[in-house]
Amino acid sequence: MLVTINGESRVLDTTLSVADLLATMGLDGRKVAVERNREIVPRATYGDARVQEGDTLEIVHFIGGGAPDTAVTGVDSEDEGFVVAGRSFRSRLLVGTGKYKDFEETARALEASGAEIVTVAVRRVNVSDPNQPMLMDYVDPKVYTYLPNTAGCFTADDAVRTLRLAREAGGWDLVKLEVLGDQKTLYPNMPETFAAAEALIADGFQVMVYCNDDPIAAQRLEEMGCVAIMPLGSMIGSGLGILNPVNIRLIKETASVPVLVDAGVGCASDAAMAMELGVDGVLLNTAIAGASDPIRMARAMKLAVEAGRLSYLAGRIPKKRYADPSSPLAGLI
């Protein structure tokens, strides 16, 4: 029979089940998800679900990084860590897993960053060579919390479909929703983001949402049930830093769920500045992966996020218009 797998036509044995198909491709036991004619095939039915003539199959896996699905408890003595959707994390730095030279470099950078949550994109398995290395071979999902994301989705429908596949593949329901507006700015498309958030929350997902830095939109997303609000610092991949600190602070002041600055961080001082605004964490990717020395930058980001948090907790001095001598003037000779 003739079927299409990940866009490629294949002639298959007529008696194949989905489980047999995965086995012949060497994908059995791997964290992949299968969609047949745009319907997710539940994992429990792989043995019974027969592949049929004319079927269109999509087999996806994760690209980019991850951590335990169980809560990481215990906190640093100087920082209380943060809690999202009932799970505690010590590290306030969340990192992306794209743009690295190879998976080995990804793994080393993640380790240096100290991140516990890594966000990963969902992509088709390479059916021409399904045995190619996968992210999970390098970034252990028992060590990192995988946060599947919808990078590359421009409609609510695509985003919802992508995250349903991610849940089927790995069982994760804590997800990062991003619905993009256009290729040039990668700004969030907020109407589509609202629609996707609503559908995902109704479907039992815990949604961490990438959004613009609009306090009203952020409030609305929280009211809908999003478990974390992730306003952009600036455009994804731009390295322009935090363009609107006033709005980020406003969003944080109003929110009762964690607020994480997501996107646009270019260097360690940007990450520290975001944390000094009082946000709960920072999500970044390009600044580490695109640095000349990603491992060193990953460590810099770890220290910057910690320093920014401590600086925020310590409380900055008020800015003054004129000098205020550091040494007492009394007793001057």
Ligand SMILES: CC(=O)[C@@H](O)[C@H](O)COP(=O)(O)O
């Ligand atoms: C990895 C990911 O989720 C990105 O979409 C994220 O927004 C990070 O952006 P930067 O690459 O600008 O750090």
